[in-house]
Amino acid sequence: MAGQSNLQLSVFSAAEVEFLAEDEQIDIVPNVRMDTLHMICGDYGPFRPQIPVKVPLWLAIALKKRSKCRIQPPDWMTVEKLTQVLEDEREAPREFQPLPFHYVEISRLLFDHAREDISDPYLVRSLLEDIRDVRFHKVESGLENLSAKTHAVKLKNLAAMEVNIVRPFIVRALQCFYKHDSEELVKQSASEVESQAVSSDRVPRRTLRPR
Amino acid sequence: MFGRRGAQLCSELAQNDDERLHRFDNDLFEHVIEEANEHYHQLETRMVKMQQEGLDIETTQNRDYFGALIHHLSLIRNKRCLMSYVYNRSQSVQRLRWQLGAVLPADLQDKLNYSEIEFFKNYSELLGSYMTNIDLDLTVDSTPPKDPYIQVRVMDDLGEVLLDDQATTLLRNSIHLMKRTEAEPLISQGLLEEFIG
Amino acid sequence: MSSYYDLDDLLAEEETVSVVFRVAADGVGILDPGSEDNNVEQGAKVDVPLWLAQDLCQRQAAFINLPGYFSQRVRKEMQADPGCVDIRTRCPYFYGVGCKLVPITNDATLGSFLLYTLRGRYKDILSKAHSAAISSTPKVMQILSREETMLFQAGRDSMTAFKRWRVEGTRMERAAVLGKKRKSQEL
Numbered sequence: 366m367a368g369q370s371n372l373q374l375s376v377f378s379a380a381e382v383e384f385l386a387e388d389e390q391i392d393i394v395p396n397v398r399m400d401t402l403h404m405i406c407g408d409y410g411p412f413r414p415q416i417p418v419k420v421p422l423w424l425a426i427a428l429k430k431r432s433k434c435r436i437q438p439p440d441w442m443t444v445e446k447l448t449q450v451l452e453d454e455r456e457a458p459r460e461f462q463p464l465p466f467h468y469v470e471i472s473r474l475l476f477d478h479a480r481e482d483i484s485d486p487y488l489v490r491s492l493l494e495d496i497r498d499v500r501f502h503k504v505e506s507g508l509e510n511l512s513a514k515t516h517a518v519k520l521k522n523l524a525a526m527e528v529n530i531v532r533p534f535i536v537r538a539l540q541c542f543y544k545h546d547s548e549e550l551v552k553q554s555a556s557e558v559e560s561q562a563v564s565s566d567r568v569p570r571r572t573l574r575p576r
Numbered sequence: 577m578f579g580r581r582g583a584q585l586c587s588e589l590a591q592n593d594d595e596r597l598h599r600f601d602n603d604l605f606e607h608v609i610e611e612a613n614e615h616y617h618q619l620e621t622r623m624v625k626m627q628q629e630g631l632d633i634e635t636t637q638n639r640d641y642f643g644a645l646i647h648h649l650s651l652i653r654n655k656r657c658l659m660s661y662v663y664n665r666s667q668s669v670q671r672l673r674w675q676l677g678a679v680l681p682a683d684l685q686d687k688l689n690y691s692e693i694e695f696f697k698n699y700s701e702l703l704g705s706y707m708t709n710i711d712l713d714l715t716v717d718s719t720p721p722k723d724p725y726i727q728v729r730v731m732d733d734l735g736e737v738l739l740d741d742q743a744t745t746l747l748r749n750s751i752h753l754m755k756r757t758e759a760e761p762l763i764s765q766g767l768l769e770e771f772i773g
Numbered sequence: 774m775s776s777y778y779d780l781d782d783l784l785a786e787e788e789t790v791s792v793v794f795r796v797a798a799d800g801v802g803i804l805d806p807g808s809e810d811n812n813v814e815q816g817a818k819v820d821v822p823l824w825l826a827q828d829l830c831q832r833q834a835a836f837i838n839l840p841g842y843f844s845q846r847v848r849k850e851m852q853a854d855p856g857c858v859d860i861r862t863r864c865p866y867f868y869g870v871g872c873k874l875v876p877i878t879n880d881a882t883l884g885s886f887l888l889y890t891l892r893g894r895y896k897d898i899l900s901k902a903h904s905a906a907i908s909s910t911p912k913v914m915q916i917l918s919r920e921e922t923m924l925f926q927a928g929r930d931s932m933t934a935f936k937r938w939r940v941e942g943t944r945m946e947r948a949a950v951l952g953k954k955r956k957s958q959e960l
Binding site: 378379380383473477501505508509511512526529530531532533534536537538541542544545546549550551 | 884885895899900903930935939942943
């Protein structure tokens with residue numbers, strides 16, 4: 366029983382996806398001297414002032430909250446990179462640009478806890494919002510062609526949070542189409558025109574690759 | 577008649593979108609049982625009549641047979657409605673244990689019927705002893721934890737409470753820093769609220 | 774096969790349909806308000822719940838007349854503009870009832886009509902589910918069947934949850950079963 370996430374609707378709540386994202390590694394620049402931390406998930410440190418070191422995001426945030434470090438935003442979180450991504454997203458209406466699997470959660474956590482470490486925060490944030498909007502639009506137009514012949518939906522490069530948002534809808538929609546497009550329900554007389562219109566969906570699709 | 581009340585019983589549950597638990601509808605529940613008994617009685621009357629007429633119940637398909645059939649189907653239908661009502665409520669009763677702990681507030685307890693209260697107690701004990709065995713409280717951290725300590729605001733005068741093995745007086749609207757695992761059940765019960773900012 | 778305990782499945786079977794009895798049945802007169810004794814005669818046209826009609830039709834003890842919401846008139850309406858047809862007031866379990874009628878009706882086009890209806894309305898549900906405002910109940914919901922509403926809400930609820938997470942993050946909540954928060958006295 367996963368607490369407050371809605372069991373019928375989705376496997377994960379947004380908070381749970383965020384929790385998973387906190388395991389991603391990020392660079393911090395400590396301003397204190399501290400010995401190596403021995404954790405179940407690995408050893409981190411030693412920490413020396415002004416010497417960058419890689420730690421999981423949750424640890425970075427914990428140290429940041431106690432003013433023990435500065436967080437170095439990842440490379441993709443710069444105005445230059447994001448402008449390029451946004452442009453590419455707009456130019457390729459059927460593809461998703463490769464962004465980190467947890468880009469939505471990571472950027473939100475950094476804006477919450479390390480805003481002053483991000484250069485040009487306003488622009489970065491609005492670029493991220495735009496990128497997410499463009500991408501979500503693509504997801505929606507992809508879903509318009511759903512039918513019972515859809516064995517799998519190919520959404521390469523879609524991020525964790527994006528998948529999580531559409532998962533409940535897709536699952537339900539597929540269930541509906543699967544039920545109503547079955548042979549027991551739709552007898553031979555089903556209009557041929559209809560089935561040809563959706564023939565593009567019958568192209569064998571690769572199943573989603575496990576990450 | 578013919579299952580209408582049974583469906584009425586279930587539609588009360590189905591319309592319940594906001595996860596609130598309604599009072600167990602004893603009257604309607606009893607009515608449905610009565611109706612089922614009546615169908616059983618009618619079914620029996622038809623069968624006895626056929627037997628008295630010397631007919632083979634297995635193969636004869638006369639007016640009495642179809643009358644009996646309809647009563648039989650109605651009986652099964654009513655049973656399904658009753659079972660579904662009890663089953664779906666039992667799911668909610670289980671959720672109560674996870675959300676509110678082993679002791680139910682009086683107004684919620686009033687909404688359960690006797691068997692449901694017994695079920696809650698037994699389920700609660702079972703879950704409790706399982707958690708004792710594995711030495712883990714499975715009901716905490718229903719949202720992923722950030723810090724071991726959180727700030728909370730007290731919603732009501734709660735008097736003296738034992739927190740972190742220290743007696744603390746919780747007054748309405750006061751703000752406290754406490755262990756997340758200790759705060760969580762109290763937040764879920766609506767006695768505290770997580771204080772942000 | 775749907776679940777025995779499933780409330781929506783159970784309630785879909787409660788919808789009334791009209792059947793004509795091929796046989797007579799004694800002792801069930803209350804089904805037929807026109808009956809003077811306690812019996813239903815052969816050839817009598819009777820409104821019964823779907824769960825009863827299903828079984829009687831499968832045993833060839835009755836045949837079914839499709840409900841008005843599957844009539845040619847409604848089908849034409851649906852072909853003209855599927856997104857605007859008010860299904861909800863006609864039958865909240867439109868698809869559920871339809872699916873259960875397919876095996877017991879002679880009308881071979883019912884199944885494809887249901888699929889056609891779903892396809893026609895799906896895109897509208899898809900776009901509105903994810904774009905609808907959080908607080909208000911969108912107009913489109915007033916004409917959706919129960920099945921469509923659940924699809925719509927699946928999309929809307931996860932989008933709403935995401936937007937909440939983005940704006941205010943996560944906090945622990947009071948259990949929903951306790952109902953709305955009492956208005957505590959303001960300081």
